[in-house]
Amino acid sequence: MFTEFKDTSLLKFIDYFDSDQVCLNYLAKYKHSKEYECKKCGHRHFWPGKKMGRVCKSCRYSESVTANTLFHKLKFNLRKAFYILFEMSTTSKSVSSIVMAQKYEITQKTAWLFMSKVRRAMSSSGQFSLTGQCEVDELLSGGKRKGKTGRGAANKEKVAVVIEKQGKTGVKRMYALRIANFSTEQLGRLFSKHISPEAEITTDLWSGYKPLKKVYKITSQKSDPGENFNLIHRCIQQLKGWLRGIHHSVSGKHLQGYLDEYCYRFNRHSSKDTAFDSLVQRMIMHPPVPKKMLDQLYCLST
Missing domain, CATH: 3.30.420.10 (Ribonuclease H-like superfamily/Ribonuclease H)
Structure with missing residues (x-):
């Protein structure tokens, strides 16, 4: 039975997400929570595909659990991605991409790119205006x-x-x-x-x-x-x-992403136990963001 992970304990997190398959199942529960509709032809019936994916019965389009999300074309295993999400959402200050790369044995460039995509999921929708x-x-x-x-x-x-x-x-x-x-x-x-x-x-x-x-x-x-x-x-x-202590130097064109990350954690200081689960759902609902699009998304004219 699916149980949402709601905690800030690293030990409990490690015990819960002990394999890539568990992480995949966790994503599938959220992605498959809505009625199926093929991204290519709009057909509403499917066959179960490989690794929790789905195959359209009409056009045979196969869609994985990570397709059309911010996990799209992930360059390292899903368990590492979940660990990065956990650190960015529940720790007091998170860490830089250099430290994240060392901890999870990926390149700094790869760590920075994925963390930048996570920051896109952390950005505010603007739907809940301040009223006080x-x-x-x-x-x-x-x-x-x-x-x-x-x-x-x-x-x-x-x-x-x-x-x-x-x-x-x-x-x-x-x-x-x-x-x-x-x-x-x-x-x-x-x-x-x-x-x-x-x-x-x-x-x-x-x-x-x-x-x-x-x-x-x-x-x-x-x-x-x-x-x-x-x-x-x-x-x-x-x-x-x-900004100075963790990241030392942040380029202007990507500054908004860091501001979004900081405010995401700040605004959940009294509900840190749900911050990770909320972020996973945001990652699933957000469309893919290729590297070439990151600069455009933070354009000052928007």
Whole structure:
């Protein structure tokens, strides 16, 4: 009988997923949970295929369990893929692709590619907007450089961040979005994707937020370190520390993937036991992402 894995214990995980076949069965339960429809001809009847796959009775198209998912054309065994998913979803900080490659005896390039696909599954759908008390701020990523500091700094990646507060000292959810600049148009992308017009939002006095007050309930305050914006400043510092400490250097074109990974774990800090199972389902439901498509998916114009 199929039982969802809901735990954060590595020992229990190893005992549960002790073979590739167990991992394959786990994927099949989710992929086959919906009514069958052939990807090529739309026929709704099939024969059981090899390794839990299905064969269309009309056009004879054979579809494996991993086909048309983010596990498509996996370059190493499925058990290793599950271990990587477990680490990325349940550990506090995960690890870099270099360390992941060493741990699971694959190349760094292969580890990075698969982890990048996992980050696609970790990205927010934007369907559950924040509705409570929120704070919005921005950060610059890219290390120390000569020249201007703050919003006028050149050659740095720009990120808009929102948190939903939980009580006076807690954070319920957090989202981060890479933006091209600090204009109203770019900041508005964060608002439209993650914040409900019902939310009560606090920002600093940056002029880019002013036009957004026509749609959102925004209160602007002067930023006074130690006196206000303490929660979001702490979240931003932790995010920047994770990027520097674990990954050291992240290219701008793939930065959004790392932001999605961080927020996926952060937003499940009180339900880590279900994070792995949820991620497996996302991997199954997401269409394949070839390497050449990764850059396009994180285009700033979207």
